[in-house]
Structures are given as structure tokens and as C-alpha cells.
Amino acid sequence: MIHSQRRQESPLALNIDPRVSVPGDFATAIPGLSLFRRDQPAPPVVCMIEPSLILVGRGEKRLWIGGEGHSYDCSRFLVTSLDLPANSEVLVAxxxxxxxxLVLKLDVSMLAEVIAKGRLQATRARPTGTSVGIGQLAPSLEGALDRLLSLLDEPEAIEVLAPLILREIHYRLLNSNQGPRLRQITAVDGQGYRIAKAIDWLKINYAEGLRIDELAARVQMSTPTFHHHFRQLTAMSPLQYQKWLRLNEARRLMLVDHLDVSRAAFAVGYESPSQFSREYGRLFGTAPSRDMAQLRGQPLEA
Known part of the structure; x- marks a missing residue:
């Protein structure tokens, strides 16, 4: 009943519509800003969400993190403060x-600058849940986003005006109910900042053997504390996070570079192609070779 009373469309939809004439994801001339369109509901698909602001101008989507769903529509935005493995679902289209x-990547250095200039204190309080939250879309934030989109019609003005509007958007987010979540990643002595640094290391060194105690020491945390906060913020353990990175990179290598299953498995750090295939099937719901055939539009073997 509550759902039926929500706005069905935001003014942002009118600004996005002419820029996305077909379904898909589209980069724009504004760094960090991309647009999307979906013409029908779709089941969850595996994705990596960077620290971002995500909202819909029309329709409804849901992001799944660690088995918990976060729905958002034209009145509610979604924000993430860490690189999170997730599943994205289209509910209404x-x-x-x-x-x-739209998806707008957040600039951590800009967040820190706005906190300093706006006299907003970075918090060291323990975050609740994962590094994803839902906020109400205030008119001030909606207006700033609308002006940012309108700059796409003035490409010569983007270099001068986009940084100003982006700074305002970061300021509005920090003053929203999601502000404490974002301030976590700017406090250099906070747990969120340290987990973000650990994730940066994992993204570069995903193919290497992982020793949790060494990674914890690298970000100046005890092993139990590191493991607890990593799971709390990402909804998975460090080893599960590394596995997710490996499997998705292997998928890319098979699809783009046409590596076979065994070569892709070894390239991302697996010692056993059979183990790789089992874990790949658990994540993507099908065997690697069958998945590649589906992604390439090839006929499936009986």
C-alpha cells in the first residue's frame, strides 16, 4: 500500500530519457557519470559496485549484498562506500x-575536502550493516543531479562547471542520512578506511596466495578485528572476496581474451581447473563453457 503512494517518476527521468534511447549502460562526457536503461524486469546479475550514488528516475531496482536486498526507486537513492560484490535486479520496467x-562514482578525496571545508566531522563510530544504504532523495540533491545532467547539453561547460556541481552533490550526500556511512571511508584512523585499503590490495593481487594475518598487518589491524570488520562491511570474508574477484576476472579472460577454462583458472590463481569450475558454477549458476556459449549467443550442446 505504501509502495503505491510513491512517486512513479522523477523529473530526472525527463533529462535521462533522450540520452538512453535503447537498453544498456552508457558512459557520459562527465567523468564518473554513467546512465542506464532497462526495458523489462530482470533477475539478479553479478556485478561489482564501486563507491557510488545510484538512483532511478523511473522504475525500481534492487541490489543484493550478502543475501540482503536494498530496493530503490525515484524517491530513494542507493549509496555504497566500498567496492562491493553484489547482484543487481530490475524490479519495475x-x-x-x-x-x-544514473550511476555517479564517488570521489573519496572530494568527500574529505568537503568534510574539511564544511566543518563536518569524520566519524569513527562503528558502522551498522554493510557499506550500502538507502537514502531519501531530497529536492536539493535532486536539483543538483538535474543540473549535472543538463551539462551534457553544454559540453564546452563541463570542464568548468561539473567540478562545482559534483562538489555540491558530495556535500548534499554528506548532509543526508547516509552521511555517517560516507564519512567512515575518509577517517584515516577508522576501520572503514583500513578495509578500503585492504580491498585496494586485493583487487591488484587477487591471483596471489592470501594470508589474512599479513593483510591485516598491512592495514594495521589485528587479525580478528580485521576479519570482523571486513565481513561486517562487505558481507563476506576476505577469502570469499578474493574468490569473487578471481572468478569474475576469469570470466572476463574467457569472454574477451578467449582463454580456455584451464588457462583462465591458472591465470587467476587456481591450481585445480575442476575446483575452479565448481566454484564458477556456484557463483554464476552454470559451468564456464556453457556460460561462455550463452554470453556469445552460441547454440548450447545437448
């Missing part, structure tokens, strides 16, 4: 009323 929206 049709060809007549497509689900359209």
Missing part, C-alpha cells in the same frame, strides 16, 4: 515506461 537512472 517496461518498453513503454523503461527503468532509467
Amino acid at each position: 517496461s518498453p513503454e515506461q523503461p527503468c532509467v537512472g
Whole structure:
């Protein structure tokens, strides 16, 4: 009943519609800003969400993190403060009323600058849940996003005006109910900042053997504390996070570089192709070779 009373469309939809004439994901001339369109509901698909602001101008989506779903529509935005493995689901969309929206990557250095200049204190309080949250879309934030989108019609003005509007957007987010979540990643002596540094290391060294005690020491945390906060913020253990990175990179290598299953498995750090295939199937729901055939539009073997 509550759902039916929500706005069905944001003014942002009118600004996005002419820029996304077909379903897909589209980069823009504004660094860090991309747009998307979906013409029908779709089941969850595996994705990596960077620290971002995500919202829809029309329709509804849901992001799954560690088995917990976070729904957002034209009145509620989603924000993430760490690189999070997730599953993205389209709940409401049709060809007549497509689900359209935007993804804006957050700039951690800009967040820190705004905190300093705006006299907003970075918090060391323990975050609740994972590093993802839902906020109410205030008119001030909606207006700033609308002005940012309108700059796409003035490409010569982007270099001068986009940084100003982006700074305002970061300021509005820090003053929203999601502000404490974002301030966590700017406090250099805070747990969120340290976990972010550990994730940066994992993204570069995913193919290497992982010793949790060494990674914890690298970010100046005890092993139990590191493991607890990593799971709390990402909804998975460090080893599970590394496995997710390995499997997704292997998928990319097979699809883009046409590596076979065994070569892709070894390239990302697996010692056993059979173990790789089992874990790949658990994540993507099908065997590697069958997944590649589906992604390439090839006929499946009986």
C-alpha cells in the first residue's frame, strides 16, 4: 500500500530519457557519470559496485549484498562506500515506461575536502550493516543531479562547471542520512578506511596466495578485528572476496581474451581447473563453457 503512494517518476527521468534511447549502460562526457536503461524486469546479475550514488528516475531496482536486498526507486537513492560484490535486479520496467537512472562514482578525496571545508566531522563510530544504504532523495540533491545532467547539453561547460556541481552533490550526500556511512571511508584512523585499503590490495593481487594475518598487518589491524570488520562491511570474508574477484576476472579472460577454462583458472590463481569450475558454477549458476556459449549467443550442446 505504501509502495503505491510513491512517486512513479522523477523529473530526472525527463533529462535521462533522450540520452538512453535503447537498453544498456552508457558512459557520459562527465567523468564518473554513467546512465542506464532497462526495458523489462530482470533477475539478479553479478556485478561489482564501486563507491557510488545510484538512483532511478523511473522504475525500481534492487541490489543484493550478502543475501540482503536494498530496493530503490525515484524517491530513494542507493549509496555504497566500498567496492562491493553484489547482484543487481530490475524490479519495475517496461518498453513503454523503461527503468532509467544514473550511476555517479564517488570521489573519496572530494568527500574529505568537503568534510574539511564544511566543518563536518569524520566519524569513527562503528558502522551498522554493510557499506550500502538507502537514502531519501531530497529536492536539493535532486536539483543538483538535474543540473549535472543538463551539462551534457553544454559540453564546452563541463570542464568548468561539473567540478562545482559534483562538489555540491558530495556535500548534499554528506548532509543526508547516509552521511555517517560516507564519512567512515575518509577517517584515516577508522576501520572503514583500513578495509578500503585492504580491498585496494586485493583487487591488484587477487591471483596471489592470501594470508589474512599479513593483510591485516598491512592495514594495521589485528587479525580478528580485521576479519570482523571486513565481513561486517562487505558481507563476506576476505577469502570469499578474493574468490569473487578471481572468478569474475576469469570470466572476463574467457569472454574477451578467449582463454580456455584451464588457462583462465591458472591465470587467476587456481591450481585445480575442476575446483575452479565448481566454484564458477556456484557463483554464476552454470559451468564456464556453457556460460561462455550463452554470453556469445552460441547454440548450447545437448
